[in-house]
Amino acid sequence: MMRLDSIKKSEFARKRVIELGYCSKRNGAHFGSSLSLIDILCCLYSVFFPKSLNGVNDKDRTRFILSKGHGALGYFSVLEAFGFLSKVQTSQFEVNGSNFFAHAHKDLDHGIEYSGGSLGLGVSFAVGIALANKLRDINSQVIVLAGDGECDEGIVWESLMSAAHYDLKNFTIIVDRNGMQSDGLKSLIMSHQDVCLKAKSFGFQVHEIDGHDHVAINEALTTSASKPKAIIANTTKGKGVSFMESNPIWHHGSLNDQQYTQALKDLER
Numbered sequence: 001m002m003r004l005d006s007i008k009k010s011e012f013a014r015k016r017v018i019e020l021g022y023c024s025k026r027n028g029a030h031f032g033s034s035l036s037l038i039d040i041l042c043c044l045y046s047v048f049f050p051k052s053l054n055g056v057n058d059k060d061r062t063r064f065i066l067s068k069g070h071g072a073l074g075y076f077s078v079l080e081a082f083g084f085l086s087k088v089q090t091s092q093f094e095v096n097g098s099n100f101f102a103h104a105h106k107d108l109d110h111g112i113e114y115s116g117g118s119l120g121l122g123v124s125f126a127v128g129i130a131l132a133n134k135l136r137d138i139n140s141q142v143i144v145l146a147g148d149g150e151c152d153e154g155i156v157w158e159s160l161m162s163a164a165h166y167d168l169k170n171f172t173i174i175v176d177r178n179g180m181q182s183d184g185l186k187s188l189i190m191s192h193q194d195v196c197l198k199a200k201s202f203g204f205q206v207h208e209i210d211g212h213d214h215v216a217i218n219e220a221l222t223t224s225a226s227k228p229k230a231i232i233a234n235t236t237k238g239k240g241v242s243f244m245e246s247n248p249i250w251h252h253g254s255l256n257d258q259q260y261t262q263a264l265k266d267l268e269r
Contacts, residue, residue: 006039006046006214009081011267013038014240016077016090018263021255024094028254030102031244032237034074036178036211037145040233041078043217044143044174049082049111057108060140065126068147068176069103069116070252076100084111120153122146123173127159130171143172149181152190157202163228164203172221172229173204176211178237184248199230211235241266 014035021029048062066075076093079085089110092098099105103116114122126144133140146156163171175195179186186192199206204227207220211233220231237251238244241263255263 005050006042006218009046009078010038010042010214013042013074013077013081015264015267016080017073018241018255018260018267020073020077020090020093022260022263023091024254026254027094028252029073029094030070030252031073031241031255032178032180032247032250032252033068033071033147033176034077035239035241035244036235036237037068037071037074037176038078038239039212039214040145040174040176040217040235041075042081043214044145044221045078045082047218047221048141048143049084059136060138062141063113063126063129063143064111065114065122065129065142065144066104066116067114067120067122067126067144068150069119069122071145071147071176072102072104072116075104075112079110079112119147119150120155120159123150123156124159126173127163127168127171130163130168131166133170134166134168139170141170141172142168143174145174145176147181148175148177148179148186148192148195151175151192151195152181160199160202160204160228160230168228169225172225172231174231174233176235177232178235178246180237180246180248180251182248182251196230196232199232204228204230206230206232208232209234212239 017034080090093100106115130142205225209216244250
């Protein structure tokens with residue numbers, strides 16, 4: 001039942017990414033990154049926030065941090081799918097004066113824990129929260145989503161070393177590994193070789209999954225861990241839209257009328 005619900009919400013969120021990105025006109029949007037993380041976030045919210053944000057200001061709340069800040073449009077669309085943002089609010093995406101733009105703006109009332117921006121900082125922020133909670137004996141989970149391109153940043157690895165050193169069992173990092181970054185293929189720009197082996201060597205419990213398989217995502221999220229957890233989710237950038245999939249042009253771009261129509265047709269299939 002949970003899987004069917006998360007699939008339905010992911011279908012809604014993907015369509016909403018296209019609608020909102022199209023309406024942003026010349027401002028454009030990060031379509032590729034937003035579409036690759038939709039399934040991950042829908043499963044995560046189905047597991048940890050199925051009906052509410054479990055006390056947006058409670059110290060022991062589960063915290064989700066979007067370190068991959070340019071995936072904000074996908075994030076907003078998922079929050080709308082789960083009822084934590086309204087259609088009126090998300091429709092303000094890239095409208096002058098609104099709080100909904102290319103990177104998420106911290107808003108605890110709607111469950112947005114972190115203002116995204118410079119890549120890598122969200123991971124260190126999440127590790128800091130997990131460590132503080134451990135020291136204060138607060139029993140809560142801290143989950144951060146990073147991109148594989150973002151993992152070029154040294155601060156990511158410094159943070160993961162800290163998470164393992166301090167034995168942060170309350171910390172999970174999910175890597176949206178779509179094999180691309182803003183300039184193209186990661187294998188040609190900065191190969192990470194075996195990310196799973198690296199995470200294991202850092203002292204993490206590692207799960208490598210298909211980042212679009214809701215059963216696999218749910219299992220990885222809910223499996224108990226005796227050490228910090230790393231979920232390496234293999235995804236497709238631009239997932240669901242034929243001309244965007246694995247196409248670096250759509251890291252950020254603007255949709256014309258014809259492209260918008262084609263994107264919706266692709267998603268309807």
